[in-house]
Amino acid sequence: MGRLDTGRILATLAVIMFACLAYVPTIVREGDIVFALTDVYLYETMINGLLLGGVLALLSLGLNLIFGVIDVVWICYAEVVMLGMYAIFYCHTVFGLPLIPSMMIGIALTAVLGYAIHYLVIRHLVNAQPINQLLATGGLLFFFQSAATLAFGIEFRNLGVSLGSFALTQDIYVSWARLAAFATAAICVLGLYLFLTRSYTGTAIRAISQDREIMTLMGVQQGRMYLMTSAIGGGLAGLAACLLVLQYDVHPFVGLSFGPIAFMICVLGGLGNMVGGFIAAFIFSELIALGGYHFDIEWGYVFAFVFFIVMMFIRPEGLLGKRS
Amino acid sequence: MLALSGVDAGYGSFQALFDCTLEVRTGEAVAVIGPNGAGKTTLMRVISGLIPARSGTMTMQDLDLVATPPHDIIRLGIAHVPENRRLFPRMTVEDNLRMGAYIPMARARFGERLEFVYDLFPRMRERRNQLAGTLSGGEQQMCAIGRALMSGPKLLLLDEPSAGLAPVVVERIFELIRVIRERDLTVLIVEQNVQQVLQVVDRAYVLEAGSIRMSGSARELSDNEEVRRLYMGL
Ligand SMILES: Nc1ncnc2c1ncn2[C@@H]1O[C@H](COP(=O)(O)OP(=O)(O)O)[C@@H](O)[C@H]1O
Numbered sequence: 001m002g003r004l005d006t007g008r009i010l011a012t013l014a015v016i017m018f019a020c021l022a023y024v025p026t027i028v029r030e031g032d033i034v035f036a037l038t039d040v041y042l043y044e045t046m047i048n049g050l051l052l053g054g055v056l057a058l059l060s061l062g063l064n065l066i067f068g069v070i071d072v073v074w075i076c077y078a079e080v081v082m083l084g085m086y087a088i089f090y091c092h093t094v095f096g097l098p099l100i101p102s103m104m105i106g107i108a109l110t111a112v113l114g115y116a117i118h119y120l121v122i123r124h125l126v127n128a129q130p131i132n133q134l135l136a137t138g139g140l141l142f143f144f145q146s147a148a149t150l151a152f153g154i155e156f157r158n159l160g161v162s163l164g165s166f167a168l169t170q171d172i173y174v175s176w177a178r179l180a181a182f183a184t185a186a187i188c189v190l191g192l193y194l195f196l197t198r199s200y201t202g203t204a205i206r207a208i209s210q211d212r213e214i215m216t217l218m219g220v221q222q223g224r225m226y227l228m229t230s231a232i233g234g235g236l237a238g239l240a241a242c243l244l245v246l247q248y249d250v251h252p253f254v255g256l257s258f259g260p261i262a263f264m265i266c267v268l269g270g271l272g273n274m275v276g277g278f279i280a281a282f283i284f285s286e287l288i289a290l291g292g293y294h295f296d297i298e299w300g301y302v303f304a305f306v307f308f309i310v311m312m313f314i315r316p317e318g319l320l321g322k323r324s
Numbered sequence: 325m326l327a328l329s330g331v332d333a334g335y336g337s338f339q340a341l342f343d344c345t346l347e348v349r350t351g352e353a354v355a356v357i358g359p360n361g362a363g364k365t366t367l368m369r370v371i372s373g374l375i376p377a378r379s380g381t382m383t384m385q386d387l388d389l390v391a392t393p394p395h396d397i398i399r400l401g402i403a404h405v406p407e408n409r410r411l412f413p414r415m416t417v418e419d420n421l422r423m424g425a426y427i428p429m430a431r432a433r434f435g436e437r438l439e440f441v442y443d444l445f446p447r448m449r450e451r452r453n454q455l456a457g458t459l460s461g462g463e464q465q466m467c468a469i470g471r472a473l474m475s476g477p478k479l480l481l482l483d484e485p486s487a488g489l490a491p492v493v494v495e496r497i498f499e500l501i502r503v504i505r506e507r508d509l510t511v512l513i514v515e516q517n518v519q520q521v522l523q524v525v526d527r528a529y530v531l532e533a534g535s536i537r538m539s540g541s542a543r544e545l546s547d548n549e550e551v552r553r554l555y556m557g558l
């Protein structure tokens with residue numbers, strides 16, 4: 001019961017914050033009174049925020065899945081995304097494969113990488129101290145960055161593909177790449193949800209996150225479930241890479257620009273809680289977009305970080321997290 | 325059906341079971357009684373492979389349990405209802421039951437067994453879409469037993485099924501054990517309610533400080549002076 005009440009208070013708070021960001025500054029912009037309801041650029045910003053939210057949601061999805069099931073945080077998750085982006089870049093630009101097959105190869109490679117990360121590293125640390133797990137996956141982060149630097153150099157690369165944009169109304173333009181990213185993210189979230197709730201394996205993945213030991217009694221081999229979860233998590237990183245590589249340049253340190261946000265989204269939503277992560281992704285993306293609209297894009301990030309810090313004081317277990 | 329001989333087990337450097345020898349024959353119901361901390365739960369956990377036996381032999385229908393990996397024990401027909409129920413609290417009753425039927429041979433008969441469990445516990449049918457964590461204690465125990473039955477076991481291990489339940493509910497749990505016995509299931513049960521459990525089982529073992537102190541038919545033990553004094557408060 002207490003949780004519902006806090007949830008409601010939080011929702012109200014979030015709405016008020018949005019209202020402040022979206023509405024109040026609007027009416028004094030450039031000395032003129034502009035009503036938010038008739039401000040098409042504001043709508044455009046909010047739509048872009050929504051589209052960005054889809055990508056952020058997808059980005060945090062794999063991380064959340066892995067944490068929820070295996071109880072280990074992959075500090076190097078964004079670096080898996082980075083390697084996925086390179087894989088797609090090389091397949092498409094260097095080896096000349098069409099875009100879609102390149103992306104499929106990228107997803108397959110990151111899934112294999114996820115499997116390998118669990119098999120080679122995490123498997124031996126499942127029952128270790130959290131600090132040791134963090135050190136190991138943190139070490140992987142530097143390993144991947146350095147390996148990428150050695151192998152690919154530090155130049156910024158991009159696919160050189162532009163999907164262009166289209167007019168939603170006369171004044172509002174939406175980029176195809178962003179819309180595609182959002183749609184893919186939405187489909188994947190839905191697909192993962194159906195997998196986790198409708199299939200035996202998915203239900204077992206949820207169950208193992210609630211009680212590891214008892215699943216052994218049910219005839220489930222824990223290690224195998226973890227490997228599968230890691231491969232799915234890696235594949236989701238690859239999918240995020242497909243969407244990001246359409247919009248951003250790749251370089252060995254690109255993970256640093258969205259890794260922290262992905263972690264904050266997971267923590268804000270309640271680590272391991274995928275619905276919470278989903279909501280948090282949209283709160284973050286709207287804060288970033290609206291802050292960027294009224295001030296500067298940097299301010300958008302500042303608002304998002306401040307919101308995160310304040311929330312951590314009010315609700316350290318995350319929006320939908322369980323208290324422990 | 326189940327035979328243990330000279331089994332030792334423990335946690336780290338602590339030894340909890342010493343040289344345990346025990347047998348459960350097909351169709352029997354056997355109880356293990358003893359004070360808190362005697363090692364009753366440990367005994368159940370060794371049988372279902374959650375902790376390894378350090379020495380001794382264990383067989384289920386002449387198949388070696390010691391060499392069977394923990395996740396394959398259920399395939400031999402052993403279902404364990406653990407101490408404190410251990411349901412998946414944030415999953416529905418029906419999803420909990422579904423996990424009981426995870427092994428392929430049980431999956432194929434999921435629908436049929438689900439009906440069986442719902443007929444046994446009509447309450448579970450009503451609550452099928454409720455989260456298991458929100459059930460009352462007695463309902464949780466029914467769900468836990470139902471989950472174990474979903475694999476179609478030959479031998480049911482029950483660890484203190486009546487613990488923490490109101491007297492009326494305890495009655496119903498023992499009633500249930502009678503019903504389950506009529507379905508040709510073999511039962512090994514750990515209980516604190518010694519007086520009541522001796523009325524539903526054929527034989528019992530008394531476990532004290534990790535060793536089997538006594539064994540005999542339910543009748544013999546309920547007439548035994550020491551058992552009456554120590555475990556029935558008579
Ligand atoms: N996980 C554990 N680690 C260490 N010692 C344990 C553990 N579980 C139980 N023990 C010890 O093993 C002994 C037997 O415990 P248990 O089998 O739970 O007893 P019972 O079920 O008869 O009350 C006790 O002394 C208990 O303290």
Ligand SMILES: [Mg+2]
Nearest residue numbers: 364365407484
């Ligand atoms: Mg016990």
